[in-house]
Amino acid sequence: MLRMPRFEVSCPESLPEALALLAESELDTRVMAGGTDLLVALKNRLEVPQRVVSLARVGGLDHVTEQEGSLAIGARVTLAQLGASDLVRRLAPALGEAARSVASPQVRQVATIGGNALLSTRCRYYNQSHFWRKALGFCLKKDGTLCHVVEGGKKCVAAASGDTAPALLTLGARVTLESQHGVRALPLLDLYRNDGIANTVLRPDELLTELVVPAQRPGHRGAYEKLRVREAIDYPLLGVAVRLDVDPDSAVVTDVDVVLTALQAKPRRVARIDSLIVGVPIHGEAFEAAAAQLGLRARDQCHPVANVPGDPEYRRKLVPVLVRRALLRAAGAA
């Protein structure tokens, strides 16, 4: 079994206590929610903190509540809870699908939405044991000076790999970050940076406490498609979330949003797609043609690199397929 490095563990009983611990800057500290990502990182010596602050006993972070169609989700809500929630199924179907696609039932039982939103980027050259990375000569993201994905690259292009982020982005989610210095609320999109090493703007003294999914329009539909080797466990090799707003009376598309993940460090919103599909009725061949067009446009904006396992060219070929399928499924799931 892989051993963990030695570190101190703190289990604060309240949010203020947790924030106080994070404010102490002498110890290099990591936050642990479900630990399903952090523990693996510790074992692989990707993280070697002096202290781990566990959120296990911090109350007030595990609510899923609705207010006028808007969803408030505590950061410590598990993916199993989210995946099984009727509120989520009804108000944010893509988020439910994405949550259910993560890892395996056992992992989802402890994995949290906060941890998923803050998941570090992944790379085949980085998410490996210490021995393996040392044999490789390490890389830019940790302990090294080279990037093995992009020859001569000066920037880490490890892939955003959380499944829920693209769904949350299509839903226009906002996040609440708290520290002893106060509360920040920002659009989820602004939480992310396109940098594989530091992919969020979260400060070390901050906690993510809540995610808010604003009320969607009456004819809201959504879907999440995921490319992976196995039907469970695997991280996305490509993830596609779509939001489709449909006029309830005319069944015509009024708005669309498509966000892809597992390509680069930040999930990617596909640009210039409204004109392809807005105004098209969701039943019929015109929609299918529009969905296919949209898929091709998405592909033209994507340039997968060999950061996650598998052939990047294959992932590129799959972009239009997954985009079209997600749109068709969203349209059909009335």
Place this chain on the structure above:
Amino acid sequence: MAARDRHGSGPPFGDVFKVVGTSARKVDGMAKATGEAVFTDDITLPGMLHAKTLRSPHAHARIVAIDTTRAAALPGVRAVITGRDLPGRFGVLPWTQDETALALEKVRFVGEPVAAVAAVDEDTAIDALELIRIEYELLTPHFDPLDALRDDAAPIHDTRERNVSKNVLLEFGDVNAEFARADVVIDEHYSFHGTTHAAIEPHCALARLGADGVLTLYSSTQITHYVQRTVAKVLELPEHLVRVIQPCVGGGFGGKSDPFSLELCVCKLACITGRPVKMLYDREEVFYTHRGRHPMQMHFRTAATREGKLLALDARTVLDGGAYSSFGLVTTYYSGQLLAGPYALDALRFDSTRVFTNKPPCGPKRGHGAVQPRFAFEVQLDELATRLDLDPIELRRRGALPAYTETLNGQRITSNGLLACLTAVERASEWRVRRGRLPFGVGLGVAASMYISGTNYPVYPNEMPQAGIVLEANRSGLVTVLTGSNDIGQGASTIVRMLVAEELGLALDQVRVVAADTDLCPVDLGAYSSRVTFMVGNAAIDACRKLRAKLTSALAAHWETFEGDIVLSEGEAFDRKEPTRRLSLKEAIAIAEAKYDTLATAGSYNTPKLGGAYRGGTIGASPSYSFTAHVAEVRVDDETGRITCEHLYVAHDCGRALNPMLVAGQMDGSAYMGAAEALMEDHDVDERGLHRGPSLLDYPIPTALDVPGLSSLIVESIDPEGPYGAKEAGEGPLHPAVPAIANAVYDAVGVRLRHLPFTPARVLAELEQQRAALEGRRARC
């Protein structure tokens, strides 16, 4: 010699079996389900130290200097060893002893063990590894076997001039003449990739040197006997002072059938420190330990008549052996020898070359050496059937060898249920109405195979029995069975218990099996080549017959009747003629013990003389062969290239199903393992020699959601050689899975897959090529 007697295939008393044929629970099933079972890592001894291995970060390098002083000085460290401390060469086969416990002059793959540390705990041992300084001189590595074969390629083993690990060229019949008279020839290239066993339990070993001078080793091995011999050899100890015990093992599949570095290291460290020492590999280390399936590049040519009669097969194969020999000599033979069946051929030639490369060593994985050529040949037969417009099952039926025959390379076939297997999968899959008629994207494919039930070739030549059993009947009513065989989850001890209960008329709980402890048990060669049920089963029956003779003769004297009238059944003994004369077996044992003194017997088994009269003719020769047929049903997503194996219909001729639940379990497990190899697994290194993902995240094995539907159809041919007619069931059922899936893909979408693994990217590329070709043709019209 009694050991070679056949025991007959019928029940010992009357005409119905009491125990055989029931799905009795495994002896350790409940213990494993409740967590009570003790695996090697569960054992902790007083004062025990923990050891860790330092591994090579280079694929090919000369060791210039090793400095362990800082590591040895770290508080908590008790001993540090390097190759110099264990210089004795070993290897599972006596002819190719090219391994050392820790690298001596050179390292030959990334992950090769170089030094080991014993310390008070694992963390200290890990810290100590970081303090060992090694100076390497880098050498050019070879990852491609064809590259390693080039004349100017530097040898990976200095003792050899070239990187040829083994070459076998054999010809039976006149291949060229058969090709000259053929109506059709299919000539294609195929390739099989590397796959590993991925047993759930990582390797673990724990050694203790007792005050009595006995070195005891607990190890997660499937071959206690060879480990005992190797430890004695490398540590230069008399064999009788080495005791090897195999606790519960969490799966082997061939991955625990070599003696390994960790076993030798803990023994040496225990000798140096005088304290028990344990080493547990992590998952990554298991990937480096490997001994998995050899990647093979195969150029196969098949000649046939217009009617589909097979004339000849000409097979050229390059086996990528990795850095060491392991079982490779045998693998090289198996890659050709088992092609002589299950179909009749007039001529067969194979030219197989195993090559050393700078990768984790390959070895035996379930279906050892025969799964890869079986893939190539069964796909080639499908191509032949297409060319001749014949039903692929019909083609195989026409070619099937009969029962009780000899293959052209001199392998004696006894019972043969191949035709029954083909019929079973044909019916179950509704082949006749569905194949070729399913919608685009859905298809059926067939393949068949045969496999050995043990080999008559022990890995070191000797005249002694291959399997031994000792029985002791105790006046408590318990019969204790001592067997050297290794139960690695396949159910070996369960089968032994069932056979003894059947023969002596005991209830199952009156039989206790003590297995795989070299101090207590007679020698058995171990759990490999599908030999255990067959050979140990025969030895058990042999021992039982001797004990039974004592019981029945004592009872006959007691009741003043004839021995032949005594029946032992379900815990009781009675006189068939006068059933009121009835005693419990406990009482019967007491009567026999009073008459004959302490009741113990020994039994054994050895194979009859088998095999062709040519060099290597005994390799692949088995006392009996199992036969298998699969029909695979697949769905191919033509946009993503993803193959979903919806169902595998598996028919396997196991002779007699001594325990149908265990047979079906082996069939299910084999078929699923084969499907996983075809569709997702890939054990490979990158251009630096680094493993592509030595974890169960990056090396995907199927989750419950990825397993196809499985129908395990047991076929019984009642073999005259096996215990009550049984043959093997542990490996044979794997072979056809891979080609059946390939052939089903052809039926589904018309794409011929000749190169493994069938990843979605590869399948999609094939589909695109096919589309381009079709469009090209259309444009030309």
